[in-house]
Amino acid sequence: MNTIRIYETDSHARRLQARVLSCEESENGWLVELDRTIFYPTGGGQPCDMGTLGGADVTETLLRGETVLHRCTAALPVGADVTGEIDWARRLDLMQQHSGEHLVSGLIHARFGYENVGFHLGADLVTIDFNGEVDEQALQELERAANEAVWADFAPHIWYPEPDELAHLPYRSKKALTGAVRLVQFRDIDLCACCGTHVARTGEIGLIKLFSTTHFRGGSRIEMACGGRALAVLNALCAQNRDISVRLSAKPVQTAAAVARLASERTEAQQRAAALEDRLFALLAQDGQTLRFEPPMPPESVRRLADAMVRANEARSAVFAGQDGAWHYAMADPSGDLRGLVKRLNAALQGRGGGKPGFVQGSLAASRTDIEAFFTAESCSMPDPA
Template identity: 50%
Template sequence: MEKLYEQDAYLRAFDAQVLSCVQGKGGWDVILDRTAFYPEGGGQPYDTGTLGNVKVLQVHTRGEDVVHTCDGPLEPGSRVSGQINWDRRFDLMQNHSGEHIVSGIANAWWGCDNVGFHMGSDFITIDLNTMIDEEQLRQLEEAVNRYLWQDKPVLVTYPTPEELERLDYRSKKALTGQVRIITFPGADVCACCGTHVSSAGQIGLVKLVSVQKFRDGVRIELLCGGRALDYLSRVDIQNKAVSNLLSAKAGETAQGVQRLLEENAALKSRILTMEEQHFAALAHGCAGAGDVVLFEDDLSPDALRRLCDTVLGECQGRCACFSGSDETGYKYAVGQRGGDLRTWVKTLNQTLNGRGGGKPDFVQGSLRAPRADIETFLEM
């Protein structure tokens, strides 16, 4: 089979003869005498497009053959025109080429290997067997983009075994047979079967989005070309929206958010103090009352727990606290010092469409029932 994608990554349309067509699990598996469709491999996803009037859904290798899984059959022996989904192909070319430059420069700087590479539908990930921090990531990103500005041509060569012996190149595994070498002059030399841009400038932009510890090294998330531009545009739109909400300059939104967080923390502290004072007053009013039932508005589960615990110290009986509404349901916290509420709370949940539990003497949960039904159950 003639692999046209290895000869010209920019070839979008071609003619071929159908050698075979059989129905498989995912559709009709078509083998041609020549193809420009890149099959999944080397970390790069497959191409999609059309063959005649059928869609190419997946492309994989099977031995020496490239198998095109289509949504309909093609007649063996017939001639067919193929059309590559160019937007997808060029996106993959940009991101695969960008990965080469990032991995090559990282290898030159830190002597590390690319031990994992995945081209997802959102981010590209590279796994390096070394540790780098955020500042090193920023320096790497700057170096990669400065390399793009030089717009050096990308070279595709097929060295002889003797030439390969003398060549210093990256490869994840031992290779046999004819080896295809992709060279980004001054950045990377790597054995690779994928499709790449013809010059570094066509990548356009590389954005290293994040770095995090992964196994014995790090995992870098990156975006190249159109994906990087789309990502930065979305981030810019979000930052402008935050800027407007904060009445802060676009470059000062972090300070604005920090100010809001500090104000929020102060308000939470003030609310907590007021809640504690209110709970203490309620508990004082329940001193020696025995069993107590309280309905309070707009309490969080934690506040409800604190209220119940405070009242338990005064009431000398069982305390049942509820917060919510007939429309949304009620959260509950129920306690009884030295008591065993397990059977009681099971009956409560079964009767009032509830769920929850806890320790024998203290339980929390929620009910989907009106207040009147809750009060009737407690009166029982």
């Protein structure tokens, strides 16, 4: 028996009375078949409804052929009449995202002729993939047009057209369809074959926010959110921006300029520090040591110190910066090939790294004593740094 799918004609039905036609135990609960249902099964990119049924929790709704099955946490007696109730907050959220996606996809299709080739309803954001590029300027224009459709607060038209009518309708569909086709139309914005649930009027979507557009597989991926979900994301972003504005002593609308200024100051400070560091390295290199152990410093600084040593001494030089168990190293040789040496070093002292014949760098986990013993055994002509 085919399940009567009330959600197809009344997406706002929250409770129902239904008869249990079958109940079979499954791996994660009991699969219950009803004569009628308001629970939407997973499909078309839209997650399923959850809720309660006959006192049991409905953790999943799925479609098997033409039968809607409800995965319940407890068995329900076959033949019994039970009350079901969907998780309305979840349903409304999914309808807001799904209906908003219709408006955005329809607008993009009308403006550019692009097809929606991917749709994913994530935990926070919705992603839509299109087979063409949408830039930032177009994204802003599309967002405005989509919200104007929300503010117009009109009802979508949902129906099963007769085959003759269907043949002449320019509806969107990701695949060839046979049999009865359910069409969803949002005025002249979108006409699409769709089996999902939708808002009764566009005003229920509340808000459509397009957050980003990026290149993806030769086209574009748009991140968006609608309704309560969009509000939650925007509230989180505003709270974060308020925190940043306090830390930077800048007005909330001026945080980007403040960050740019801070980044510029940081770059200048790094350049000054590097220049001072180079002067220090040149002085250190004058003592003639070719094997040095230094406190922790960034790998780039280790490299520059090794360069300063080899320039000053014109001999193979090595720097190890860090502490026992965690060292960054750099070695330079003005005329030799260090690749065999660094391979043996890494193997002996749990290291990783490599490079060119005259320069290698990496990291290792060993003690200073072990490192010194390695170079003594290698007879690398590196004097004791002590």
